[in-house]
Amino acid sequence: MYADDIKLYVAHNNDNTRDILVHDLKELEKWSLSNGLTISIEKCLAIYLGKNNTKKDYYINNNDVAKCNVARDLGVYIDDKLSFNYHIDSIIKKTYRQIYLILKIFKIRDLKNLVFIYKTYIRPHLEYATQVWSGALNTQNGTRLERVQKYYTRQIFRRCGLVPKTYKDRLTVCNIDELSRRRGLADLYMAYNIMNSQTSLNPNKYFIFARSKRKPFMLQNKRYKNVGKNNFFIRIINPWNKLPKEFLGIKTIKTFKNHLKKISLVCRLSGLRLILKKFFFSF
Template identity: 25%
Template sequence: MPTYDGAETTLETVECEKDVGVNIDSKLKFDKHIQTQVNKANQLVGLIRRSFRYLDDKSFCLLFKALVRPHLEYASSVWSPYKKKDIESVENVQRRATKMLPNLKDLSYEESLKLLKLPTLRYRRLRGDMIETYKILNNIYDERASSGIFTLSSGSTTRGHSLKLVKNRSRLDLKQYYFTNRVVEVWNSFPETIVTAKNIQKKTR
């Protein structure tokens, strides 16, 4: 019988396990987690629709940001979708939700977001990735947990800023979309003033 932490315990093989609110499947594709969160978010959109006879733009934004969007963003750096169907599945929650507003029913999704001053959820995930990268590289997290996640470029002829990252090669397509790989190109494209900003709230011209 195998042992675990000194106690005789049989470890069960499972296809999916929930840890800190994220459903992690055996292939690290996060299909179940994405579908679960999309279903929860859609249920809350339906609850808002049934609970409010009339919504103006301001009330809609407050409710969507507080009740719906967190389900589609929590720990997204871990499970961020890379398949087109999953990206659209997540985005469609916000797309359908905007149609609750009478003044937006005949507008395109892009036009609706512009009037509501809301970004796409895809953009929000990218922004979240960049914030996480900034925090890791600037040692905002405990170094015992964040040390070694990224490799800084050491080439003397490398163009770009002083915190340029090295992108690891991978034989598997799936690994290309891991957090540590997918953020590299965007992060490396930033100017020095962004990556060395004193804090994430600092605005640059």
């Protein structure tokens, strides 16, 4: 028997809140002892958020919990500034290594197969859990991510002996979208799933629905501090509210995706804004 990926956290306003976390750690010690499980202290980390955080010490079984600036949680590197710069650096380096190995191993010169390889083995690394970190993207990091796809498409065009084209032309030929646009779509897909109870999240806990007969699923803006502007549940409000009301009656995520793909979207790299230019329906 084993347990993994346990997380405890507290909003540190005063010493009383710190005592709550200390108490929970003691309860965790008791639970692990009664269940015959050993806590691996060397894998335990404490990350502190906020510039005024006093960074109190925490202990498990009288062992000091190591402090860190970056922690990996379910494949995403979280830093103490919530900038996700370390995570972005990591996935960019990883995908470049994969591109090098794949182009070295696979000697094929068929564009269709090379695009399939990209979609299957490379792009997923650039898009894993984007709902968590894409809100923190600045222009520089957004450009760096897009540059990976630019590089790969340029390399496969050269390999296949095709006439060099602009990046947008290569995307059209390969039938793939810009990564920035796909991140915007991923946010909308997640919002749809949450609102239609396709996840374990309670939509009423994370969204405030406006009282609108015209658009019953229209979201109401929340008050937030500057640090919260990149939160998924904040940044998705404006893009979601810009969707035509016909979208809100769609019953399945598959149909929602199909109709959303018919819309020409212009997304800012930060993911904070989405402009609908044209849309076509075929109900």
